[in-house]
Amino acid sequence: MRQRVVRVALVAASVALVLLAVPLAAVIRASFFADERGEVERAAMAAAVRVSPDFAAGDPVELPRRSEGQLGVYDRGLRLRDGTGPSSADSATRRAVAGRLVRQDIGGELVAAVPVSDNERVIGVVRASTSTGSVWNRVLLAWAALLGACLVALGVAVFVARRQAFTLTAPLESLSHTSRAIAEGDLTARAATCGITEIDQVARSHNTMVQRLSHLLQHERHFTANASHQLRTPLTGLQLGLETALATPGTDLRTAAEEALEQSRHLQHTIDEVLQLAGAEPSPVSRAAARPAGELLEQAERRWHGPLAQDGRRIAFLLDPATAAVPVPGRTTDQILDILLDNARRHGSGTITVTLREIGAALALDVADEGTLTLDAEALFDRGTTTGPGEGIGLSLAADLAEAAGARLSLTRRTPTRFTLLLPHTD
The missing domain is CATH 3.30.565.10 (Histidine kinase-like ATPase, C-terminal domain)
Known part of the structure; x- marks a missing residue:
């Protein structure tokens, strides 16, 4: 039973961890990619602010440095003027020339393209990108931490399950030992209480049953001794009376028979009393x-x-x-x-x-x-x-x-x- 309790607890803990960890892993992935897209977009917008109106006339641009990923400025001809990026504009950059912010995943990269305008005319596009591989590395690290937490939680669940299994099964094992002792003849053995209501109720019922059986067995054991003790004297008197009457010449046999009859009635009363006392519940x-x-x-x-x-x-x-x-x-x-x-x-x-x-x-x-x-x-x-x-x-x-x-x-x-x-x- 102890192993069964542990297995049930582990199955319940595993199901709970799976139901919690799978949605949480999905949330972690979505959150990391959303944060990285926001970072790429902010980098592109910060660079777009640095592009002056003279960019169309060939004025150079000083782009901020990025620790990872690419950041470049494209002119209206979709040529890379400064920074890093593909030499020919990709689809996101071409769409941004139309004057709108573009967010797109292209070839394993997260791309954000921000148009640069002057007098309501697009003069260039700032393109920022980062590799999805770096995002996946952080996602996998977070998932590994989540898996470690789940394993720790599962280990704690195993420990608690074993302790609870011992708490639940120890009283039942003690009750089993008590039952074996009673089966071997020790009618003084009694089951102890443990503080668990249901098991204590079983122990009390068991003790009541044993006490009742002990009471019945005691009556049965005493019956033979009581009957022998009470019947020996009247039977001896009856036998001696009859033998004396037969051995003595001139004895009035009627008187002897009446005495024997009285002795037999007393003997019958003795038997009735012993039988009544042998009952489990003597009647008043x-x-x-x-x-x-x-x-x-x-x-x-x-x-x-x-x-x-x-x-x-x-x-x-x-x-x-x-x-x-x-x-x-x-x-x-x-x-x-x-x-x-x-x-x-x-x-x-x-x-x-x-x-x-x-x-x-x-x-x-x-x-x-x-x-x-x-x-x-x-x-x-x-x-x-x-x-x-x-x-x-x-x-x-x-x-x-x-x-x-x-x-x-x-x-x-x-x-x-x-x-x-x-x-x-x-x-």
Whole structure:
């Protein structure tokens, strides 16, 4: 593209120079010849003034000197009496005898013939001439200067065209390098602005596209990890429940089936939440997803009492009866509560306490244990941050779920550890 820009600029400059130089060359030629004709005429008239009335009687004439060309005086018989010129009068001299000024180009010369009169009678003719070759020499010198100026102008045009081509193509080359880097997997590469409006608009559109693609790819990458993290615990609970029912004699199979059905419903809710979060634009929580807070905590207690008891740990749920009936985003709250309880089970210690309280226009759901948090609070919700064998997905996922539901998850105490989920009222 750079060479193409230079070629276009050179063609435009060449056309402009030709359109300017050709008429100017014609003007130079016409001007030089007109000036020389005027000079010849003035020389002839200056000499005619010096011819006295006694010229017809044979009185000699003193003609002015000329540095170039010829200057002579002819009598009425058209004979050269003084000065230089053809011995026999030419056509211009013969025509001037009729009493009029004659200008003529004859045989490579510029000729001016001026009649000399006495008492309204022509007594002689002054003839002045100069060679057209000397005029052409000056014309050619002027044309050479004009050609030199055109070449200088063309050189300047080449320099400016190359600079402008670099200015125009450098941002496009940089954009091409950025695109190749993105194609090789560097999704952090962004096109820089250059001050050229059209190219900057392309760069901004490119960056917007890359940002959008990065967002979509990030959701796709996180989907597998989120699904694995969220489905592992309920699937394990469902499997253990069914295996226990089959292995224990006298177990009420209907009760076991109902528990398995409840576990499968919770699993379905988990899948729905993970799929919703995997979307490019998570949709806000609808009214149909709202459920009483007390019902959610009751179901969570049933799910987590057994696993925690196997670890020798207790779980306690504290809530004001007035808050038990307050509707909250059901499936989202369920998922966040499971993540916080699983996090307390894996990384905390002692009794886990779940408290539901009302704060103005919101509900606060606290999940606390008797452990101590050693991680930096700013990096706590970053994906991959962990203090144990986990992959550091849970808290990051919980924060994303809370944000998608219009809630907010935060660490409110380090020792003993407590996380607080602020939930909006959905009624």
